[in-house]
Amino acid sequence: QQQVKQSPQSLIVQKGGISIINCAYENTAFDYFPWYQQFPGKGPALLIAIRPDVSEKKEGRFTISFNKSAKQFSLHIMDSQPGDSATYFCAAPQGGGGNKLTFGTGTQLKVEL
Amino acid sequence: GAVVSQHPSWVICKSGTSVKIECRSLDFQATTMFWYRQFPKQSLMLMATSNEGSKATYEQGVEKDKFLINHASLTLSTLTVTSAHPEDSSFYICSAPRVYNEQFFGPGTRLTVL
Numbered sequence: 001q002q003q004v005k006q007s008p009q010s011l012i013v014q015k016g017g018i019s020i021i022n023c024a025y026e027n028t029a030f031d032y033f034p035w036y037q038q039f040p041g042k043g044p045a046l047l048i049a050i051r052p053d054v055s056e057k058k059e060g061r062f063t064i065s066f067n068k069s070a071k072q073f074s075l076h077i078m079d080s081q082p083g084d085s086a087t088y089f090c091a092a093p094q095g096g097g098g099n100k101l102t103f104g105t106g107t108q109l110k111v112e113l
Numbered sequence: 114g115a116v117v118s119q120h121p122s123w124v125i126c127k128s129g130t131s132v133k134i135e136c137r138s139l140d141f142q143a144t145t146m147f148w149y150r151q152f153p154k155q156s157l158m159l160m161a162t163s164n165e166g167s168k169a170t171y172e173q174g175v176e177k178d179k180f181l182i183n184h185a186s187l188t189l190s191t192l193t194v195t196s197a198h199p200e201d202s203s204f205y206i207c208s209a210p211r212v213y214n215e216q217f218f219g220p221g222t223r224l225t226v227l
Contacts, residue, residue: 032215034216036218042220042221043117043119043206043220044157044206044218045218046217049215089157094159099145099147099210100147100162101159101216103156103157104156106155106156108154
């Protein structure tokens, strides 16, 4: 089963700064790596996702960087805002067919004024 | 807007009773849906895969007789927690893939068993 290691566990960033969250995966056979954002008491929401045929994908202030050789991908939040304070999860396909995802342990981000 | 809904959003029940949670895909059909469980400040743990027209497949360690799953139609899956006990209190979340692995999650159901 795919393992996904996420770091850091928690992160405090000043407003306007850059938040960086990292994930490492094991199985190189898969081709879809999403990031989810979750606010307290809510379900996770798909934030941005990347396929390994590109090294970077940018959507607004959110960027995924993908390093296939290192089996790592990271989320960068530019110009972090207090409204970005949430828990972020990376995920990777679990394998064995179907659409199952394995989630990282989560990063609790707090953006301070 | 939301593409996956859940009902109820929260429920409180007495120990020993059963609780049913519904998950609906709103604007697409889903032959597969997933049920997760999340404890406070923890990650999502996949419980089972709900398959339309066939039996659900459960992850290792999940009691299939306790967590009954029925995929009644291409837009509806239900999770029934049978004979609930306080240790079943948790946040239950469903998801459905719309295209390829792009999964959309419901808003979650907070279950509290007294």
